[in-house]
Amino acid sequence: MAAKQDKKVILTGDRPTGRLHMGHYVGSLANRVKMQHDYRQFIIIADAQALTDNYDDVNKVRSNIVEVTIDYLSVGIDPKVSTVFVQSLVPELYELTAHFMNLVTVARLERNPTVKDEIKQKNFARDIPAGFLCYPVSQAADITIVRANVVPVGEDQVPMIEQTNEIIRRFHHLYGTELFPEVGALVPKVARLPGLDGGAKMSKSLNNSLYVTASEKEIKEGVHKMFTDPGHLKVSDPGKVEGNVVFAFLDAFDPEPAEVEELKAHYRRGGLGDGALKKRLTGILIDKFADARRIRSELENDLAYVHEVLREGTARTREVAADTLARVRSIMGISYEAFRP
Amino acid sequence: MAAKQDKKVILTGDRPTGRLHMGHYVGSLANRVKMQHDYRQFIIIADAQALTDNYDDVNKVRSNIVEVTIDYLSVGIDPKVSTVFVQSLVPELYELTAHFMNLVTVARLERNPTVKDEIKQKNFARDIPAGFLCYPVSQAADITIVRANVVPVGEDQVPMIEQTNEIIRRFHHLYGTELFPEVGALVPKVARLPGLDGGAKMSKSLNNSLYVTASEKEIKEGVHKMFTDPGHLKVSDPGKVEGNVVFAFLDAFDPEPAEVEELKAHYRRGGLGDGALKKRLTGILIDKFADARRIRSELENDLAYVHEVLREGTARTREVAADTLARVRSIMGISYEAFRP
Numbered sequence: 001m002a003a004k005q006d007k008k009v010i011l012t013g014d015r016p017t018g019r020l021h022m023g024h025y026v027g028s029l030a031n032r033v034k035m036q037h038d039y040r041q042f043i044i045i046a047d048a049q050a051l052t053d054n055y056d057d058v059n060k061v062r063s064n065i066v067e068v069t070i071d072y073l074s075v076g077i078d079p080k081v082s083t084v085f086v087q088s089l090v091p092e093l094y095e096l097t098a099h100f101m102n103l104v105t106v107a108r109l110e111r112n113p114t115v116k117d118e119i120k121q122k123n124f125a126r127d128i129p130a131g132f133l134c135y136p137v138s139q140a141a142d143i144t145i146v147r148a149n150v151v152p153v154g155e156d157q158v159p160m161i162e163q164t165n166e167i168i169r170r171f172h173h174l175y176g177t178e179l180f181p182e183v184g185a186l187v188p189k190v191a192r193l194p195g196l197d198g199g200a201k202m203s204k205s206l207n208n209s210l211y212v213t214a215s216e217k218e219i220k221e222g223v224h225k226m227f228t229d230p231g232h233l234k235v236s237d238p239g240k241v242e243g244n245v246v247f248a249f250l251d252a253f254d255p256e257p258a259e260v261e262e263l264k265a266h267y268r269r270g271g272l273g274d275g276a277l278k279k280r281l282t283g284i285l286i287d288k289f290a291d292a293r294r295i296r297s298e299l300e301n302d303l304a305y306v307h308e309v310l311r312e313g314t315a316r317t318r319e320v321a322a323d324t325l326a327r328v329r330s331i332m333g334i335s336y337e338a339f340r341p
Numbered sequence: 342m343a344a345k346q347d348k349k350v351i352l353t354g355d356r357p358t359g360r361l362h363m364g365h366y367v368g369s370l371a372n373r374v375k376m377q378h379d380y381r382q383f384i385i386i387a388d389a390q391a392l393t394d395n396y397d398d399v400n401k402v403r404s405n406i407v408e409v410t411i412d413y414l415s416v417g418i419d420p421k422v423s424t425v426f427v428q429s430l431v432p433e434l435y436e437l438t439a440h441f442m443n444l445v446t447v448a449r450l451e452r453n454p455t456v457k458d459e460i461k462q463k464n465f466a467r468d469i470p471a472g473f474l475c476y477p478v479s480q481a482a483d484i485t486i487v488r489a490n491v492v493p494v495g496e497d498q499v500p501m502i503e504q505t506n507e508i509i510r511r512f513h514h515l516y517g518t519e520l521f522p523e524v525g526a527l528v529p530k531v532a533r534l535p536g537l538d539g540g541a542k543m544s545k546s547l548n549n550s551l552y553v554t555a556s557e558k559e560i561k562e563g564v565h566k567m568f569t570d571p572g573h574l575k576v577s578d579p580g581k582v583e584g585n586v587v588f589a590f591l592d593a594f595d596p597e598p599a600e601v602e603e604l605k606a607h608y609r610r611g612g613l614g615d616g617a618l619k620k621r622l623t624g625i626l627i628d629k630f631a632d633a634r635r636i637r638s639e640l641e642n643d644l645a646y647v648h649e650v651l652r653e654g655t656a657r658t659r660e661v662a663a664d665t666l667a668r669v670r671s672i673m674g675i676s677y678e679a680f681r682p
Binding site (some may be wrong): 048051061062086089094099103130131134154308310316318333340 | 352389393396397398399403416426430432433435436438439440442443444446447448450456468469470471472473474475478479483515552555565613644647648649651652655656659673674675677678679681
């Protein structure tokens with residue numbers, strides 16, 4: 001246990017709005033499976049944050065808490081070393097958010113580039129829910145409540161970490177403390193997996209994704225419809241590798257990268273058909289995610305265990321959270337020991 | 342206990358930013374002392390709200406929690422029938438606020454006339470803390486967590502109650518419930534007590550107030566410096582009653598209103614000096630607040646009792662709050678019984 005405490009703390013997680021796909025795997029899940037041994041890893045299932053723009057579809061958020069947890073366990077997240085927790089069940093987060101809300105101006109939140117982009121995408125126009133505008137503050141609370149050192153984020157999420165560090169610095173300056181570590185943004189150097197249709201991003205709503213626990217049939221069908229090179233009509237034609245989704249997947253998943261380079265050269269000069277490539281990829285994906293599929297089907301019949309993972313992870317997080325919040329209140333001078341019930 | 346439950350619930354309270362003065366007494370405290378028998382009365386000491394614009398002066402807020410409680414007890418708030426509680430020690434409030442934040446738009450908060458006025462007064466300019474802009478949402482949580490039917494407010498605070506009712510209606514509509522009663526604004530029909538200097542409002546920062554537990558000496562000095570009629574130079578001169586602070590106080594506190602009317606007539610036609618009037622008023626105020634002074638000096642030597650009042654009131658409020666929040670989560674569909682720790 002002592003050694004565990006010495007590890008740096010990492011916070012990572014997802015909004016529970018859908019099952020996790022291979023884009024998530026390449027972008028973050030694979031990393032988490034590795035990092036769980038090097039860091040003290042907290043994985044937040046950010047249901048309260050998901051509600052800021054899904055408050056009218058609570059069912060979706062609720063059901064995906066369990067789905068996402070099953071996905072975590074399926075790909076190799078080990079609940080003995082990683083702490084998976086449900087955001088809305090850690091009430092300390094709400095209070096820390098409230099204290100932080102006084103340390104950020106409205107103008108600063110409105111300038112947040114990530115939030116600005118999302119507001120545009122979501123067509124909120126002037127009707128932005130206050131909770132949505134303020135979610136970077138709640139995110140700062142998520143990060144600081146476990147006193148995280150590192151948060152893995154995509155390039156577009158770096159401003160969120162900067163916002164957190166601003167809040168931390170303001171808190172330290174105002175209350176004369178150094179409670180929280182400066183947070184480092186860990187931007188993974190992995191290529192983003194494109195959608196099956198060649199779109200930049202895999203997304204459930206675009207119907208261009210493959211779940212990490214897709215069935216063999218779904219993998220076959222998904223690979224079959226993958227975008228390749230529309231100019232590559234005959235097998236003998238030279239083909240393009242860039243923008244070819246099959247090669248993007250092979251780059252991500254083929255255990256023999258040297259062979260992939262040879263295949264690329266062959267494809268470019270002509271004589272290599274899409275069918276052969278897709279067959280190879282199908283086999284690789286079916287193998288790669290065999291364990292994940294198996295574990296999911298086992299867990300779907302053992303929900304009590306999945307619930308246990310969430311309950312224990314959330315309880316463990318609450319312990320840390322209660323300790324952080326007690327320190328925050330003490331530092332701010334609002335412990336009120338004399339009349340606290 | 343059953344009869345108590347049948348009473349309508351009233352929520353009232355103060356930001357703990359200073360001791361309470363006679364303006365507070367006339368405007369609200371006197372009413373609370375009466376209403377505590379007719380309603381189930383909750384009195385919130387809104388320290389978290391006070392922090393939204395005093396986050397850099399926590400000392401002031403902290404020390405005034407106890408001062409304000411002493412003032413309550415001094416003027417006759419009975420902790421056996423009134424529940425006095427400390428806002429920041431009811432964590433359920435932070436969570437309910439977070440759920441409500443998704444039901445209000447930023448534009449709506451920016452249009453709130455009360456907040457707009459306060460932002461002007463406080464010279465925030467563009468640097469409005471997010472917590473300050475959102476405090477009407479937190480206020481809606483204060484009101485609804487005890488399922489209050491009635492909130493006594495000044496005319497200028499009526500928009501805050503309207504904001505609360507909007508949030509309630511939105512919550513009811515979205516989640517198909519009728520959990521919360523519509524909140525009525527109780528605007529008391531009392532004249533506002535002017536400042537000693539004749540200013541419209543008594544305020545500690547303007548140094549024109551008299552505390553409800555002012556000493557005899559402070560009362561004498563306060564009345565002595567009261568603004569009367571600057572044109573009333575000799576006793577024989579006719580004097581003006583309108584804008585004359587001494588008469589405003591006599592109207593508020595003299596137990597013989599008929600005599601006050603006679604004095605006004607006498608003053609208007611000339612022949613009645615300020616000295617005689619001030620002497621009368623001094624005697625009345627010393628009598629009126631004799632119990633309050635005595636009780637304060639007793640309580641200052643028995644802080645353990647004051648703390649006990651706060652601890653018990655806060656514990657009682659938390660019971661109600663936990664029940665309300667459990668219902669809210671159940672209605673929203675986020676009880677998560679299966680994996681809640």
